[in-house]
Amino acid sequence: MRIAVCLTDQRVEPWLEGLQAALPGAHVYAWTPGAPPADHAVVWAPPQAFIDGQPGLRTLFNIGAGVDALMKLRLPATLRVVRLDDAGMAVQMAEYVCHALIRHFREFDGYEADTAQGQWSFRKPRTRSEFPVGVLGLGVLGARVAQAVASFEFPVHGWSRTPRALPGVTCHAGDAQLPAFLAATRVLVCLLPLTPATTGLLRHETLSQLRPGAYVINVARGAHLVDDDLLALLDSGHLVGATLDVFRTEPLPPDHPFWRHPKITITPHTSARTLRAESIAQIAGKIRALQRGEPVAGVVDPLRGY
Numbered sequence: 001m002r003i004a005v006c007l008t009d010q011r012v013e014p015w016l017e018g019l020q021a022a023l024p025g026a027h028v029y030a031w032t033p034g035a036p037p038a039d040h041a042v043v044w045a046p047p048q049a050f051i052d053g054q055p056g057l058r059t060l061f062n063i064g065a066g067v068d069a070l071m072k073l074r075l076p077a078t079l080r081v082v083r084l085d086d087a088g089m090a091v092q093m094a095e096y097v098c099h100a101l102i103r104h105f106r107e108f109d110g111y112e113a114d115t116a117q118g119q120w121s122f123r124k125p126r127t128r129s130e131f132p133v134g135v136l137g138l139g140v141l142g143a144r145v146a147q148a149v150a151s152f153e154f155p156v157h158g159w160s161r162t163p164r165a166l167p168g169v170t171c172h173a174g175d176a177q178l179p180a181f182l183a184a185t186r187v188l189v190c191l192l193p194l195t196p197a198t199t200g201l202l203r204h205e206t207l208s209q210l211r212p213g214a215y216v217i218n219v220a221r222g223a224h225l226v227d228d229d230l231l232a233l234l235d236s237g238h239l240v241g242a243t244l245d246v247f248r249t250e251p252l253p254p255d256h257p258f259w260r261h262p263k264i265t266i267t268p269h270t271s272a273r274t275l276r277a278e279s280i281a282q283i284a285g286k287i288r289a290l291q292r293g294e295p296v297a298g299v300v301d302p303l304r305g306y
């Protein structure tokens with residue numbers, strides 16, 4: 001069995017060593033143009049030349065949860081794309097979103113500013129029931145985030161393409177139920193995959209349907225958000241702030257207004273990092289399952305795009 005590794009954003013050597021150790025019977029090698037064809041591949045944002053040079057490839061293992069970069073390539077219809085299934089990302093995403101939510105709800109930015117000036121001051125406690133949280137996307141990451149938020153006793157709403165049921169979460173599904181979801185939400189969390197149906201979903205028309213004084217947390221992809229619409233709604237006061245981890249162009253260009261906006265907190269696409277050891281163990285386990293003829297979780301449906 002031959003496994004090619006093609007990662008365009010990081011060093012390939014630790015992945016080669018880890019995969020080879022986990023699958024001693026396989027030949028694991030770094031892809032270079034003209035490299036021999038493989039049976040399976042482990043990739044992040046590979047070039048089209050990689051796909052074109054691999055006619056016999058059976059499985060493409062993406063080392064992330066989002067496959068939007070792969071869906072832009074011309075892929076053979078017979079090629080199975082498998083995404084990472086949590087692999088340590090869900091708990092990181094829950095930490096990140098709960099941190100952003102609680103920092104906003106408890107006004108920790110305000111306390112930090114006060115104490116920096118030597119002020120011992122109190123703010124009036126806010127009422128949790130007035131801060132319903134809406135999670136767009138109830139998949140592997142969104143479901144974990146929704147449950148983590150619910151454990152802090154915030155009212156939680158969720159939205160997915162097909163109906164879901166999660167304890168402690170009021171679930172909405174499909175375009176028809178999006179207005180009810182938005183109208184119920186004061187803190188919006190985006191955990192959708194980037195597909196033609198979800199690109200630009202966070203725009204004036206939708207964000208203006210959130211409760212007045214709403215807060216936006218985008219941890220999915222930058223292209224879900226229309227940047228100028230967010231800025232306009234922050235200026236108008238309909239939105240009071242945003243925490244953004246993902247951007248249309250990454251790294252965020254130095255002259256982008258998000259860098260210095262007083263109501264926007266940014267982080268450099270770090271909310272849920274790929275953990276190498278966990279990811280290698282998961283991918284190796286799935287390769288062994290495929291060899292035994294068993295099904296694996298996380299297979300992408302090319303028609304849905306996620």
Ligand SMILES: NC(=O)c1ccc[n+]([C@@H]2O[C@H](COP(=O)([O-])OP(=O)(O)OC[C@H]3O[C@@H](n4cnc5c(N)ncnc54)[C@H](OP(=O)(O)O)[C@@H]3O)[C@@H](O)[C@H]2O)c1
Nearest residue numbers: 065066137138139140141142160161162193197219220272
């Ligand atoms: N910032 C970071 O560091 C980072 C890290 C990892 C992942 N991500 C992003 O997070 C995204 C979500 O990951 P995941 O593992 O939770 O994905 P997932 O398991 O595929 O779940 C996707 C969820 O979105 C829903 N959905 C998809 N299209 C929809 C539509 N048109 N309308 C309504 N709901 C829709 C799905 O509905 P159904 O339940 O009906 O299928 C599902 O609930 C990834 O695609 C990636 O872009 C970001």
